[in-house]
Amino acid sequence: MFPTPVTPETVPAFRAACAHEHIFGSKALTALLAHGLTNNSHRFFHCGENAALWLSQGVLTVSAAEHFDPAPIAQLARQEAVHEIDLSLAHARILREALGGTLESSCFMVYEGDPQPPACPEMRPGELPAVFEILQQSHEYYRTHLSFEAWSADLSCRLDCGLSELWQLSLDGRPVGTASIASEDAECAVIAAVAVIPEYRHRGCATLMTRELVHRIQQKGKTPRLLAGYDAVANLYKKIGFAACGLWGELYLP
Numbered sequence: 001m002f003p004t005p006v007t008p009e010t011v012p013a014f015r016a017a018c019a020h021e022h023i024f025g026s027k028a029l030t031a032l033l034a035h036g037l038t039n040n041s042h043r044f045f046h047c048g049e050n051a052a053l054w055l056s057q058g059v060l061t062v063s064a065a066e067h068f069d070p071a072p073i074a075q076l077a078r079q080e081a082v083h084e085i086d087l088s089l090a091h092a093r094i095l096r097e098a099l100g101g102t103l104e105s106s107c108f109m110v111y112e113g114d115p116q117p118p119a120c121p122e123m124r125p126g127e128l129p130a131v132f133e134i135l136q137q138s139h140e141y142y143r144t145h146l147s148f149e150a151w152s153a154d155l156s157c158r159l160d161c162g163l164s165e166l167w168q169l170s171l172d173g174r175p176v177g178t179a180s181i182a183s184e185d186a187e188c189a190v191i192a193a194v195a196v197i198p199e200y201r202h203r204g205c206a207t208l209m210t211r212e213l214v215h216r217i218q219q220k221g222k223t224p225r226l227l228a229g230y231d232a233v234a235n236l237y238k239k240i241g242f243a244a245c246g247l248w249g250e251l252y253l254p
Helices: 008-018 022-035 071-079 089-099 128-138 140-145 148-160 205-219 231-240
Strands: 043-046 051-056 059-064 084-088 102-111 123-125 165-171 174-184 188-196 223-227 242-252
Touching: 008 022, 008 043, 008 051, 008 059, 022 043, 022 051, 022 059, 022 148, 022 174, 022 188, 022 223, 051 071, 059 071, 071 089, 084 089, 089 102, 089 242, 102 231, 123 205, 128 140, 128 148, 128 165, 128 174, 128 188, 148 165, 165 205, 174 205, 188 205, 205 223, 205 231, 223 242, 231 242
Parallel strands: 059 084, 188 223
Antiparallel strands: 043 051, 051 059, 084 242, 102 223, 102 242, 123 165, 165 174, 174 188
16 A cells, blocks of 8 residues: 555544554654644655654654555655655665665664652753754764754744653753653653763763653653664663663665
């Protein structure tokens, strides 16, 4: 089934498809709730209840049933000039056969540890310019994949709707770290963009921020989840109480 645009009548099918994969699915659902169906910068597609797709800034995010054949997504990717597809690793491998490109992968993670008390009293609601600067300093990905205008417009909309949370950590009188609750669905909330500027790493800042967000999510009665950027990072999250629960793939197209 070729992906078709979501309409008001097919939102229930889109929601059902978002539940197949809680991290990418919650991102797509949060985007739909924040931006609606009439924002040309955020477009939504579905394949019945088998797959939900969110396209923004050339990045296609997919939540799909395990048995779903993602081959039709290749046609949509060509048609829409997609340069990155985020989805499960098994489906990403199939799409790479059709589209080529470079594939990166690590694991989805879910929190299985004990309830967390508040851990980071130094955290405050994030200010967009300060957080963007932290992200830019912290990792090459953010320098090459984020523009302030697009990033801040999307995040501001999610924050205003109460669908995301943005936090920053200040030490020695300067902002040095950031973390966010990027998206939510009925079961989980997703921790994302945990970043610390280089000169303040190896002091436990990321651990403190993550534990604080785990506490905030548990207070909502939801399960914390996250996407490990690479295997070494996954090992750090395991020490906090997260466990791998699947494999994701990011397919970068030529």
